[in-house]
Amino acid sequence: MDHGWASLLAAALAMLLLRATGLALAWRLPPSHPAIAWAAAVSEAALSAWVVLALISPGTWPIAARLAGAAVGVGAFMLMGRRLLPGLAVGLAALWTADLLLR
Amino acid sequence: MHPATRLGATEAFGAHTIAMAATFIAFGVAAREAGFSLGWSLTSSAAIYGMAGQMVLLGAQPGAGTAAVAGAIMANARFMPMAAALAPLVRGPLAPYCVPFVAITPWAAAMRNLPGMPQPDRARWFLGFALTVWTIGLLTTAIGYAVAGTLSAPVLRLLLMVNVLYFALMIAAGLSRGGPWRASLGGAAAVPLALLLPAGIPPAWGLLGAALIGGTAAFLLRRR
Structure with a gap:
């Protein structure tokens, strides 16, 4: 699949440039510099926006099931001492159960 | 191996890496189903190394290559501010080697752990951690590619939700610590x-x- 390789190599180069540019921009700035604080805020916002979009955009799971899975998973995570794997397992089980109930 | 590098590599074996591995298995399955080769799939995990962009790039079918590349860049554009936020913590001669490994799992672990470490150890710890999870990403991509077709559709659907829930929990953890x-x-x-x-x-x-x-x-x- 030649076209796939061309796209992959172009994207890989772009990813390297994105990362290297970020590092170079911040090379001589202290951690408390406003530009670093802004960059950290944007990256944190990107992560939460990505999660919310993944939860509410059309997809293979009903939105209600995804929201229920996330809510139950986060709740279990907090109640079980912020342990990641139990939180994940409970969240996925809740997602599966909610999907079955919604059918 | 420097003790800080070994510590980073050891600490890479945790729940976050198991969750990340699940997303790479799912990617291997999806890449094979989209018609890409194992070499292409491994190169994507190695050089893109960011699941959102990797999934978008699976749309690089004939006639859609440019859009897929632009979409992948947008999906992973957070790498630039993430690298900028990480830079002061890994400042030094090893910093350029950290560049290819700026991705959610190592970055989130670094932002949590590096501030409490002596400056000379930080880049070494990051490289130990990041190289380990990157290698696991490659191995699990190959596993996913190999088992594609043997997983039932419900299991595959569930795998594709693992990364969403994983990052939701990471955000919740950060918020509960006053993040x-x-x-x-x-x-x-x-x-x-x-x-x-x-x-x-x-x-x-x-x-x-x-x-x-x-x-x-x-x-x-x-x-x-």
């Missing part, structure tokens, strides 16, 4: 703007817009 709640809330609150995009515009543009608007608003509120 950057304004930025997390800002990104989430700006999502409706992404949903207002006209039809035909890749969702990745909406993600970038929500991140820039929500993150900048959070930054400005913090500075007041």
Whole structure:
């Protein structure tokens, strides 16, 4: 699949440039510099926006099931001492159960 | 091996890496189903090394290569501010070697752990951690590619939700520790703007817009 390789190599180069540019921009700035604080805020916002979009955009799971899975998973995570794997397992089980109930 | 590098490699074996491995298994399955070779799939995991962009790039079918590349860049554009946020922590001669490994799992672990470490150890710890999870990403991509076709559709659907729940829990963990709640809330609150995009515009543009608007608003509120 030649076209796939061309796209992959172009994207890989772009990813390297994105990362290297970020590092170079911040090379001589202290951690408390406003530009670093802004960059950290944007990256944190990107992560939460990505999660919310993944939860509410059309997809293979009903939105209600995804929201229920996330809510139950986060709740279990907090109640079980912020342990990641139990939180994940409970969240996925809740997602599966909610999907079955919604059918 | 330097003790800090060994410590980073050891600490890489945790719940976050198991969750990340599940997303790479799912990627291997999806890449094979989309018609890409094992070499292409491994190169994607090695050089893109960011699941959102990797999934978008699976759309690089004939006639859609440029759009897929642009979408993948937008989906992973957060790598630039992430690298900028990481840079002061890994400053030194090893910093350039850290560049290819700026991705969610090592970055989140680094932002949590590096501030409490002596400056000379930080880049070494990061490289130990990041090289380990990167290698696991490659291995699990190959596993996913190999088992594609043997997984049932419900199991595959569930695998594709692992990374969403994983990052939701990471955000919840950060917030419960008094983390950057304004930025997390800002990104989430700006999502409706992404949903207002006209039809035909890749969702990745909406993600970038929500991140820039929500993150900048959070930054400005913090500075007041």
